[in-house]
Amino acid sequence: MSQIGTGASWRGGDIPTRVDVVVVGAGITGAAVAHHLAHWGVSVLVLEQASQPSAGATGRSGGMVRAYDPDPAIAELAQLSLAAYRDAGRWTSGRAPLHSVGAVTVADPAEEAALREAAERINGALRTSAHVVAGHAEMAGARLAGGVALVEPAAGWVAPTEVTADWLEQAVADGAVIGCGMRVQGVEERGGRPEVLTDRGVVQAGAVVSAVGPWAAHPVPGLRPASPVRSRSIQVSIVERRPPASPHSTFVDLRTGLYAKPVGLDRTLIGMPHLVWDAPFDSQPDPAHAQATVSALTAHFPWLATAPYVSTVRAADAYGTPKEVEPVSGLLEATDVPHVWSVRSWNGGGVKTAPAAGHRIAAAVVADVCSDIR
Incomplete structure (x- = not known):
């Protein structure tokens, strides 16, 4: 077995060649x-192909979080x-990452x-004051355009890169190793367990969890999920919010897919579905889509018609229809290598489910390969 080289950057010590779980x-x-996993005493190696964490869809996510979702499983x-x-x-920071600006979901x-x-x-679960408004023209700085709205004053948004960094810092403190700048080339079965082939050497693992977002659409050998996954473009713009524009909550219109969130005191992120697949x-930003987003959201935020433009960012995320598979229905999918799973495609909603999904996925992996550790 070749040893892991020293060309990668990492935290938490030398890159190991044998661990309980590799997270890709x-x-x-x-x-x-x-x-x-690390908190429960499992030896963990996180492999990231980019030079730093959050380099993919996470770093470009709007980060809106709320308790409501039309899908009961996602809502839980x-x-x-x-x-x-x-x-x-x-x-680790000692403060909650949530910016509690509220959330308005229009339907x-x-x-x-x-x-x-x-x-x-x-309200029963979180002791909050979520409520529904009907017949209102406006709520929390957003016009409802004939819709009915679920208002969650306790919701808002998080900075996904900060959340990711905090979790990784906690993982390293509990013994995990984070290897950045390491590309996984394939995963093979070796003695009934997975062997991870990287551009720096080979790592033997009890299990592998692939959480690669849009790259799941073009997986390396051994990481292909059971259900088809496609990448879909995501594009958002930032605009200035000047007086007399009022502050507003995060906003989602389920009828159209339009969304918006405040960014600091004087800027707003806006977006709508960008149905460009694969x-x-x-990819470079799409100016026509950016202009159409402003036009569409002006019905909800009239001040957008004259708002100064700041920037547009385009990325992609994974979209799919995961099957009901073990060990966690709807959260993990099997691959063609034993004890290797792919995390389900979150269809753009991974940030708002990550704390609970991460816990359940880790518990499933522990139950399968490390049941004596917890």
Whole structure:
């Protein structure tokens, strides 16, 4: 077996050649998984092809978090995750990463009863004041354009890169090693367990978790998930918010997919679906889409019509329809190598579910290969 070379950058000590679990991808989900595994005493190696964590979809995410989602399975994870983002005791920084600006989720009036039920569930679990408004022209700085809205005053947004860094710092403190600038070339079975082939050498593992986001659409051998995954373009713009524009909460319109969030005191991030499939992650921004986003969101934020433009960022994320598979239904998918799993495609919503999803994924891996550690 070749030894890992010294050309990669890492934290937490030398790159090991044998660990309990290899996590591929140092984005927000991979960091959450690594944090929980290391906290439970599992030896963990995180491999990231970029020179630093959060270099992919995580670093370009808007970071909006709220407890509500139309999918009950996602809603459960989002509710637990919002609680984690509000809890200062879970973070190395000593402060909760959540910016509590509130969240407004707009839907068709026909969904009012379902939204009211969701508000009751959220309040019962989190002791918050989520509520539904109907017949209002505006709520929390956003016009509803004929919709009904679920308002979550306790929700808001996080900075995904900061959350990722905090989890990785905790993982390193618990013994994990983070190897950046290391490319995984394949995963093979060796004696019933996976062997990870990298451009720096070979690592033997009890299990492998692939959390690579849009790169799951073009996996290396051994990391192909059971269900098809495609990459889809994501593009957001930043604009200045000048008086008389009022402050606003995070905003999502389920009817159109339009969204917005405040960025600091005087800027707003805006976005809408960019249905360009299989585009490279580093594609150039689409000016027509950026202009269309401003036009579409002006119905909700009229001041956008004259707002100074700042910048546009384009990236991609993984989209798919994961099958019900073991060991965690809907969270992990098997690959063609035993004890190697791919994290489900979050369809753009990984940040709001990462705390709870990371915990459950780590628990499933521990139950399979390290049940005597917890």
